[in-house]
Amino acid sequence: xxxxxxxxxxxxxxxxxxxxxxxxxxxxLDPPLVLVCVANTSRNFETLVKATGxxxxxxxxxxxxxxxxxARPVEDRFATVGWHKGPHGAxxxxxxxxxxxxxxxxxxxxxxxxxxxxQVEGFDAAATPGLGYARGAYVTPSTAVEAIEPSPNLVxxxxxxxxxxxxxxxxxxxxxxxxxxxxxxxxxxxxxTQLIASTGLKAEPGFVYSVFDDGKHxxxxxxxxxxxxxxxxxxxVPMTAEAFAGVSDHAxxxxxxxxxxxxxxxxxxxxxxxxxxxEVRPVLKEK
Numbered sequence: 166x167x168x169x170x171x172x173x174x175x176x177x178x179x180x181x182x183x184x185x186x187x188x189x190x191x192x193x194l195d196p197p198l199v200l201v202c203v204a205n206t207s208r209n210f211e212t213l214v215k216a217t218g219x220x221x222x223x224x225x226x227x228x229x230x231x232x233x234x235x236a237r238p239v240e241d242r243f244a245t246v247g248w249h250k251g252p253h254g255a256x257x258x259x260x261x262x263x264x265x266x267x268x269x270x271x272x273x274x275x276x277x278x279x280x281x282x283x284q285v286e287g288f289d290a291a292a293t294p295g296l297g298y299a300r301g302a303y304v305t306p307s308t309a310v311e312a313i314e315p316s317p318n319l320v321x322x323x324x325x326x327x328x329x330x331x332x333x334x335x336x337x338x339x340x341x342x343x344x345x346x347x348x349x350x351x352x353x354x355x356x357x358t359q360l361i362a363s364t365g366l367k368a369e370p371g372f373v374y375s376v377f378d379d380g381k382h383x384x385x386x387x388x389x390x391x392x393x394x395x396x397x398x399x400x401x402v403p404m405t406a407e408a409f410a411g412v413s414d415h416a417x418x419x420x421x422x423x424x425x426x427x428x429x430x431x432x433x434x435x436x437x438x439x440x441x442x443x444e445v446r447p448v449l450k451e452k
Contacts, residue, residue: 168189168223168224168295168296168297169185169223169224169228169232169295169296169297170185170186170189170201170221170222170223170224171183171184171185171186171221171222171224171231171232171235171258171261172184172186172189172201172203172213172219172220172221172222172281173219173220173222173248173255173256173257173258174209174212174213174216174218174219174220174255174256175216175254175255175256176209176212177212177215181243181248181256182209182212182213182242183222183235183242183243183256184203184207184209184235184236185232185233185235185236186201186202186203188200188201188202189201189221189223192282196270196284196285197284197285198270198282198283198284198285199221199265199267199282199283199285200280200281200282200283201219201221201280201281201283202275202278202279202280202281203278203279203281204277204278205277205278205279206277208238210279213281214272214279214281216269217254217268217269218253218254218255218266218267218268218269218283218286219255219267219269219281219283220251220253220255220256220257220264220265220266220267221264221265221267221283222257222258222261222263222264223261223262223263223264223295224258224261224262224295224296225260225261225262225291225293225294225295225296226262226293226294226295226296227260227293227296228260228261228296229296231246231258231260232296234246243256246258246259247259247260251264251266251286251287252266252286252287253266253267253268253286253287254266255267260293261291262290262291262293262294262295262296263288263289263290263291263295264288264289265283265285265287265288266285266286266287266288267283267284267285267286268283268284268286269281269282269283269284270282270283270284290390291390293369293390294369294370294371294372294390295371295372297372317347317348318381318382318383319347319348319353319382319383319385320345320346320347320348320382320383320384320385321345321346321348321353321356321357321360321384321385321386321387322343322344322345322360322384322385322386322387322417323343323344323345323357323360323361323364323368323370323386323387323389324343324374324386324387324388324389324420324421324424325344325361325364325366325368325389325390325391326388326389326390326391326424326428327390327391327401328401329403329404329428330401330402330403330404331343331401331402331404331421331424332344332364332366332396332399332400332401333399333400333401333402333408333411333412334398334399335399336413336414338413339413340411340412340413340414341402341409341411341412341413342412342413342414342417343386343417343421344360344361344363344364344399345360345384346359346360346363347382353385354370357370357387358370361389363397363398364396364397364398364399365394365395365396365397365398366391366393366394366395366396366397367391367393367394368389368390368391369389369390369391370387370389371387371388371389371390372387372388373385373386373387373388374386374387374388374420374424375420377416379416384416386420404421404424404425404428405425406422409421409422409425
């Protein structure tokens with residue numbers, strides 16, 4: 166599964182242009198660099214490679230129509246889409262879950278595509294879950310959750326993030342843990358909703374971030390974002406080694422450290438494995 170983005174820029178006359186892409190990834194944190202790929206056959210190829218910058222708009226789960234508009238040969242793709250200029254001047258689409266406005270750092274020839282590497286000049290993110298794409302179809306957090314069969318051995322946990330901090334609770338053993346609970350008969354979606362509600366926060370369920378088996382239970386962790394209220398239990402802590410030192414579960418600690426590394430530029434992967442070892446498969450190519 167990949168995240169769906171729309172890459173935007175301006176032509177030499179100042180008119181906006183853009184295309185749907187799912188080849189977005191981070192390159193560097195210092196300086197902050199990201200990359201996208203554009204087909205050499207694209208009608209906007211010459212304009213894009215000569216542009217002074219571009220923006221990456223990460224679409225929200227309700228923006229399938231925006232993705233379709235920018236993926237098709239529409240004469241004026243911006244006619245039905247609200248947008249404004251970002252801090253560096255590239256078009257930022259309204260309602261997206263996150264955006265990165267970039268100056269052009271470098272272009273690299275790569276076979277029948279060209280890699281555009283941009284330096285992030287400004288960015289923002291909302292609590293809205295993103296739109297995914299897998300096996301020729303769009304995937305939203307709600308459809309992904311419903312596809313998981315409930316099981317008495319299944320445990321869901323919530324990575325509730327706000328302003329660069331993570332919600333952690335006391336685990337009853339003198340340590341810290343993520344909010345988690347066994348999946349009930351109502352299913353994964355209802356259990357995750359109940360879990361989030363139990364924290365006293367208004368958080369939006371996101372995509373699966375990690376799946377692992379500890380020998381007794383299968384654990385599924387969901388990325389969630391919240392921008393409102395204070396937790397009724399636990400506290401938000403910064404994503405630092407010092408703040409995570411009290412996390413007692415090795416697998417959760419490892420996941421939190423990875424999340425802290427991936428969060429600054431929103432370039433996430435999904436972990437599959439057990440509590441000791443596994444692999445991370447990238448989540449976040451032009452379609």
